[in-house]
Amino acid sequence: MKRTKRERQTALKESINENPFVTDEELSAEFDVSVQTIRLDRMELSIPELRERIKHVAVRTFEDEVKSLPIDEVIGEIIDIELDEKAISIFDVKPEHVFQRNQIARGHHLFAQANSLAVAIMNEDLALTVKSELQFLRPVKAGQRIVAKATVIDRQPEKNRAFVKVVSTVDQVTVFIGTFEMYRMTEQSEGEAG
């Protein structure tokens, strides 16, 4: 026997959250109350009906699928670029980018933003990373916005190489520094993997 209405509604919310595919009837059995009570509860909590819940999940997926491909091409959003000179991108850290335990952004996302900016700054169709040195200076948490600034610091055209330095900040505080040795592909595919 569940006690109060409040308790039941809290549990109900959780239960539906955990499994949006549950019907009112199943819930009524779970909480040992009538279907009508479940419905009243859902109304008070403004939880939509089963089919609407499923639809929302489905729509979300569907949109995610459509969106995720282009987003993957450049990690973060480039807001300014001067080819072969400098470039800036921003990246908003969301819950899916952090470790569950401590909410700290996983390193590869910082790297990904910096590396794709380094690729983008190269005034060439195909640029690959050859070497890289990274410093993770401060943890970044979900909700923060990372601003990455890339600068070409050296050019070696005869060797098809360029050196790019990327400094990432959150609220003007430097959180990451990376240097990238980039290779300009001409017609071959030798050199590296990134």
Add this chain to the structure above:
Amino acid sequence: MKRTKRERQTALKESINENPFVTDEELSAEFDVSVQTIRLDRMELSIPELRERIKHVAVRTFEDEVKSLPIDEVIGEIIDIELDEKAISIFDVKPEHVFQRNQIARGHHLFAQANSLAVAIMNEDLALTVKSELQFLRPVKAGQRIVAKATVIDRQPEKNRAFVKVVSTVDQVTVFIGTFEMYRMTEQSEGEAG
């Protein structure tokens, strides 16, 4: 006027595939036939009804989400691990991991595999990357399997530091080498971001 039944059914299949959220009524308008005809078509093509279609999309997401969290937690699949000593993971490069133009894997995926392996090898709940040096030696293409081997090469317990070297190979050929300076978090959250 659409011509044959065959043509209509082909178009129908495509239309539903593109937008699973369409009702029979909307389809009947689109193809200028009766709702019943649409239903007969769906039966012949064994296309389930709207609500079932939506459910499938939703279930897929849901399962993906449940799966993707652990998957995201470690990039690649760990196949062997001796904490504080060495670890091995594999990562299958899929089309979504490569540049469209040249099919070469983007650097941050190689980094992500190596970095998460370095995090995993640390015999501690919370480990963060402080510094890193990377060499991308050869391009990796879609369809290839990257085997990453991580080894702890130095320990500095007094400074909460450990140094991990990761060598990634494809068919026994080294494609990537990375060294990671790792920080063991005790109770603070200072140090870095990955």
Add this chain to the structure above:
DNA sequence: CCCGCTATTAGCACTTGGTACTAATATCAG
């Protein structure tokens, strides 16, 4: 021109998982 065949359309009963609403009953507090 009618026969046979497929394709299409129509109509009805029924299903799920609800909403919206009304009304009765239970429970508990003052």
Add this chain to the structure above:
DNA sequence: CTGATATTAGTACCAAGTGCTAATAGCGGG
């Protein structure tokens, strides 16, 4: 005991179907 709140019951109705039967349309052959 009275009132307020909570719960249950019951009805009509809806969307988007399934399942089934039956009527009709169109066309090709003989």
